[in-house]
Amino acid sequence: MKLVRLTGLLMALLLVNATSAIAQDVVIRNATVLTVTGGTLENTDVLITGGIISEIGKGLRTPRGTEEVDATGKFVMPGIIDAHSHIALSSVNEGSSPVTAEVSMEDVVNPYQIGIYRASAGGVTTSHLMHGSANVIGGQNETVKHRWGSSDPNDLRFEGAPRTIKFALGENPTRVHGRRGTGGTGAIVPATRMGVEQVLRNAFEHGKRYMEAWDAYDAELASNPRAVPPVWNERMEVMADIIRGEVLVHCHSYRADEIVMLTRVLKDYGVDKITFQHANEAFKVAPELAAYGAHASVFSDWWSYKFEVYYSTAYNAAILIRNGVITSINSDSGELNRHLYHEAAKTQRYGNLEDDEALATITINPAIQLGIQDRVGSIEIGKDGDIAIFEGHPLSVYAVPEMTFVDGVKVFDRAADPDDVRLEVDPEGAIGQYEGQITSRDHFHDQNEVIDFLEAFGDLEDVITETTHN
Amino acid sequence: MTLLLNLVLAVLMLLPQQQDQKARQGTYAITNARIETVANGTIENGTVVIEGDRIIAVGANVAIPAGAEVIDGTGLQLYPGMIDSGTNLGLNEVGSVDETNDTNEIGDITPHMSALTAVNPNSVAIPVTRVSGVTTVVSESAGGLLPGTAAVINLYGYTAEQMTAGSEMLILNFPQEPSGAAQGWGPQRSAQERKKGYEDAIAKLDEVFDRAELYDRIMTAYAASPAGKAEPVYAPEMDAIRPVLSGDRTLMLKVNAEGDILKAIDWVKERELPNVVFSGVSEGWRVADKLAEAGIACMVGPVLATPTRSSDRYDKAYANAGLLSQAGVKVAIRSGETENVRNLPFNAGFAAAYGMGQEEALKAVTLNAAEVLGISDDYGSIEVGKKANMFISTGDPFEPSTQILALFIDGFNVPMESRHIDLYREFLNRDEGRLQPMEVLPADN
Numbered sequence: 001m002k003l004v005r006l007t008g009l010l011m012a013l014l015l016v017n018a019t020s021a022i023a024q025d026v027v028i029r030n031a032t033v034l035t036v037t038g039g040t041l042e043n044t045d046v047l048i049t050g051g052i053i054s055e056i057g058k059g060l061r062t063p064r065g066t067e068e069v070d071a072t073g074k075f076v077m078p079g080i081i082d083a084h085s086h087i088a089l090s091s092v093n094e095g096s097s098p099v100t101a102e103v104s105m106e107d108v109v110n111p112y113q114i115g116i117y118r119a120s121a122g123g124v125t126t127s128h129l130m131h132g133s134a135n136v137i138g139g140q141n142e143t144v145k146h147r148w149g150s151s152d153p154n155d156l157r158f159e160g161a162p163r164t165i166k167f168a169l170g171e172n173p174t175r176v177h178g179r180r181g182t183g184g185t186g187a188i189v190p191a192t193r194m195g196v197e198q199v200l201r202n203a204f205e206h207g208k209r210y211m212e213a214w215d216a217y218d219a220e221l222a223s224n225p226r227a228v229p230p231v232w233n234e235r236m237e238v239m240a241d242i243i244r245g246e247v248l249v250h251c252h253s254y255r256a257d258e259i260v261m262l263t264r265v266l267k268d269y270g271v272d273k274i275t276f277q278h279a280n281e282a283f284k285v286a287p288e289l290a291a292y293g294a295h296a297s298v299f300s301d302w303w304s305y306k307f308e309v310y311y312s313t314a315y316n317a318a319i320l321i322r323n324g325v326i327t328s329i330n331s332d333s334g335e336l337n338r339h340l341y342h343e344a345a346k347t348q349r350y351g352n353l354e355d356d357e358a359l360a361t362i363t364i365n366p367a368i369q370l371g372i373q374d375r376v377g378s379i380e381i382g383k384d385g386d387i388a389i390f391e392g393h394p395l396s397v398y399a400v401p402e403m404t405f406v407d408g409v410k411v412f413d414r415a416a417d418p419d420d421v422r423l424e425v426d427p428e429g430a431i432g433q434y435e436g437q438i439t440s441r442d443h444f445h446d447q448n449e450v451i452d453f454l455e456a457f458g459d460l461e462d463v464i465t466e467t468t469h470n
Numbered sequence: 471m472t473l474l475l476n477l478v479l480a481v482l483m484l485l486p487q488q489q490d491q492k493a494r495q496g497t498y499a500i501t502n503a504r505i506e507t508v509a510n511g512t513i514e515n516g517t518v519v520i521e522g523d524r525i526i527a528v529g530a531n532v533a534i535p536a537g538a539e540v541i542d543g544t545g546l547q548l549y550p551g552m553i554d555s556g557t558n559l560g561l562n563e564v565g566s567v568d569e570t571n572d573t574n575e576i577g578d579i580t581p582h583m584s585a586l587t588a589v590n591p592n593s594v595a596i597p598v599t600r601v602s603g604v605t606t607v608v609s610e611s612a613g614g615l616l617p618g619t620a621a622v623i624n625l626y627g628y629t630a631e632q633m634t635a636g637s638e639m640l641i642l643n644f645p646q647e648p649s650g651a652a653q654g655w656g657p658q659r660s661a662q663e664r665k666k667g668y669e670d671a672i673a674k675l676d677e678v679f680d681r682a683e684l685y686d687r688i689m690t691a692y693a694a695s696p697a698g699k700a701e702p703v704y705a706p707e708m709d710a711i712r713p714v715l716s717g718d719r720t721l722m723l724k725v726n727a728e729g730d731i732l733k734a735i736d737w738v739k740e741r742e743l744p745n746v747v748f749s750g751v752s753e754g755w756r757v758a759d760k761l762a763e764a765g766i767a768c769m770v771g772p773v774l775a776t777p778t779r780s781s782d783r784y785d786k787a788y789a790n791a792g793l794l795s796q797a798g799v800k801v802a803i804r805s806g807e808t809e810n811v812r813n814l815p816f817n818a819g820f821a822a823a824y825g826m827g828q829e830e831a832l833k834a835v836t837l838n839a840a841e842v843l844g845i846s847d848d849y850g851s852i853e854v855g856k857k858a859n860m861f862i863s864t865g866d867p868f869e870p871s872t873q874i875l876a877l878f879i880d881g882f883n884v885p886m887e888s889r890h891i892d893l894y895r896e897f898l899n900r901d902e903g904r905l906q907p908m909e910v911l912p913a914d915n
Contacts, residue, residue, distance in 0.1 A: 114780045117784065118776065118784045121784040121785070283893070283897045284897055284900075286897065286900065287900060287901055301810055301812070301813070302810070303809060303810075303890075304563070304564055304565060304594075304595060304808070304809035305564075305565035305566060305809070306564065306565055306566040306567070307564050307566070307567055310563075310564055310594075311889075311893070312890070312893075313889070313890040313891075313893035313894055313897075314890050315890060315891075315893065315894035315898070318894070318898075319894065319897050319898050322898060322899075323900075334776060335774065335775060335776050338776070338784070339774065339820070342816065342820075342870065345870035345871065346870050348870050348871040349870045349871065349872070349873070350890070350894075351894070352873075392823075395870065395871065396869060397815075397816055397819030397820065397822075397823065397868045397869050397870060398819060398822065398823040398828075398868075398869075399823070400823055400824070417783060417784070419781075419782070419783040420781040420782075420783075421784075422780060422781060
């Protein structure tokens, strides 16, 4: 026990030092480099200086003190980006109202959560930490880098990443709000997909008028110093920022009709940046999504866990990509996010995507959807030193992630993995005891995952009952 | 790549199912394929002949019967159908819709419930599963201490009679000793209450088996000399446990945590139960030697899972099956899935990559699984005399890029159809003339 604590403490000290500033210089030698945007480069070096990819080429000369990593026979790819995650959060759903644009996940980031390290051990370097799907307009999300080792939540922030917000359509908001209370006694709109549209339109119209009132006030202020400002409203501030294009919309959605509905609403308010999350039926309206310029972030193969995903196909991503829709594969799971490279590979089983197309679904495509494509998502000079090294091609089922770098800092090294990597050992916690409980229902593999799912998908009492049977 | 696609298309043109969308038995000769027999190694450029529901010839030099439908397997591979030793397939159609969920009967002691009764042969998930090369699964009821019998079913048929692979197992959810930490959601029970709950569950388990043994003795005695005696009261729960006491039916004991596994090993020994396999076994690697010593086979998985403890190395769930196998435990792999049993080969692939090796991992989803389930006379390998459960693929079925091209279950050449494939066909190129022609379709296009 003492040893465990000591190891954790040591790890923390080492990593905190590493992450809290010191940009590291590292050269990865003689690898097969999967740049994603610029083809595959054999026997190539990648040099990261000051946390940034500074050179790509053969036999690079490096500054004194540069750490050498021999990657002969190994594959190097851009750090994986998970466009839909709920790891490292101490709460997920502000399910108290159909519109809660004012809340933000930046306030609940937990840097100690082991899931951050485990995702890094799967080559993931950036995650989009999302609000849950209880509300039609949920909270703002937080894009983070996996700077494991810091105890300061702010260290994880992807500095400069655009703000994003969670929307949700369909069964979750209509259940959470429209069927609230015993026998629906506390029910409020929306109880139907019709209601969902009107909740959206109402929020957008109020946001637009709020924005116009402030614009008018600002204009009047120039000539009238005693102009009276409108009443401040944080929720409406966010709605106005969405209309201004300063907050990107990421919308939990499943059915084709509701997906098209949201594009109609957004069009009326001039919002053109939209990523449909999950979007199991997006394939049915792929031409419409392509025409709108909408993006999709989907599961590799999840379906049938609820009615609105019964008419799904694992070929969703392939159909969308063949129809010109920028598409990513996400995890929404503390289990799946450890093998997103494998989830991306399934687009080859289900739709014969080329290697670079499959890899793009977990690198450059999610980067575009999060507005961080100038920083991450491919191996290019000038981009961040976020890199994953694999033994075996990452699209092979036999691929094993070996090292992961964030800003040139090594956050995972399989050869030096100390087994217990916890940063915080809770004396009340289940040290040395069995924490998980395997359930055989759905895609839940342990209780944490069930909790993640429940929090993400709203207050699913039915699912709680079912999963705890096992 | 293009060469491969052309090859695939060329082969598809030859497959008999092109002409007939219904599954058919007949005489089939699959020629020039690389045959992974599992039981007897790999045969390059070999031929397999199927007649009716059985394999009648396997080898490099095999005569093709007159009238056989020949499927040219040049450049392709032939594998025995994969077997998933733990799923809820067919019992649960739409996860959150209670009305479609037949896994959990009311009551804690319901060993007389039969999963085979409730498996829906027309579940949409069944074709979705079999086109991955998984031809046989264990479908489990759930909940309580003794939820019923799990069914071993082949994934083609219109009735339970047509689908059963001839084996059922009694499920026991072995009581879980509570950890020190608060668990789950909602109101928490105190540590004392949880401990009491566990002790009660163990006591109940013993009581049930004590009663079953007594019932068995009474019934056996009555059957030996019924004359002049009143017929004993019928107790369906006790009746359902009897074949496990005699060893005629396997007890599938579901257990995961280290302490529970050790307790279960002792319990099985004390009870002198002759035919027991463990299922789940996520912390098996901690006590692999003990499991090997006890000679208990394990149906391990899901492999694609998080470690059970936050202090564990990140890859322990991937490595578990291999660590058990290396310790000498007979291992089958289970996905634990319902609608995504098609991920069984990927569970096996991860186990292979994290220490088990490809050969053992393949066994864990074919021959080992068949042996553990007691169906290896008919299934699990490509051998003369066995049932024709097999599939033709472009390569290693654990690799996501591999395409499964044709499928046989009990000798039926089953079309490569599923809702997922149907939707792909319909929507890939939804607006006619608007987009480029598709490059390749799975299966029979």
